[in-house]
Amino acid sequence: MATIDFLLRAAQLPDSPSAKLDAEWLLAAALGKAPSYLRTWPDREVLPEVEALFAAHMERRRQGEPVAYILGRQGFWSLELEVAPHTLIPRPDTELLVETAMKLLPASPASVLDLGTGTGAIALALASEHPAWWVTGVDRVTEAVTLATRNAQRLGLGNTAFLESHWFSSIAGQRFELIVSNPPYIPASDPHLSQGDVRFEPSSALVSGVDGLDDIRLIIAQAPGHLSSSGWLVLEHGYDQASAVRNLLSAGGFVDVVSCRDFGGHERVSLGRLP
Structure with a gap:
């Protein structure tokens, strides 16, 4: 042997x-x-x-199949998550979004929405750090909602709920103090889509129009109707999209608009507050 x-x-x-x-x-x-x-x-x-x-x-x-799909799991934040080919693999870059969002509200009860939740990574990380928060994750893919729910149950995070929804379509009338999202933001012509691990990941979780900003535009336009007064919207985006996203947030009526840099010095998360 x-x-x-x-x-x-x-x-x-x-x-x-x-x-x-x-x-x-x-x-x-x-x-x-x-x-x-x-x-x-x-x-x-x-x-x-x-x-x-x-x-x-x-x-x-x-x-070329990603290790996370072969093993069926991936670490994110302090959590180990089940993953599957119908969801994006959680990446360390997205932990910047979690860190940023955690600082915006106190640990007291608050209502939080995670758009395009996938495995539930962002929602579950926030819920694990702030047990008083109620975190709702939505995804248009039924299998993703089932997977995120299973992750929440296995981790014992009862302050979460996961719903099938194409962005805000199934949560009419609901408002949140904080909305977070790691939406698709890669331009359709990006050559990296045919390279490496992303070849195996769902294109619907990666690609968003000619410039990669179609879904971000939609979220920014519709978020004010689902945010409480002074509520925050926090978005992950591409390393070269920060200026465009800040402009979209400002044009959408958000104030206190800023971007945050990752460990590589790239502006990867932008946010704004509803006045």
């Missing part, structure tokens, strides 16, 4: 900065262990059925 060290050294993945880490995650998952186990017991022999499962995982990864 092959050892853990042998399987990792023999693993063949396309050259990339994450290739070694990908192989470790996939082997650890096949073993049902944490990745640290591999470094602690490199000489342990691996059962044939585990080796076969690892080989199958590796083949899927060689075809």
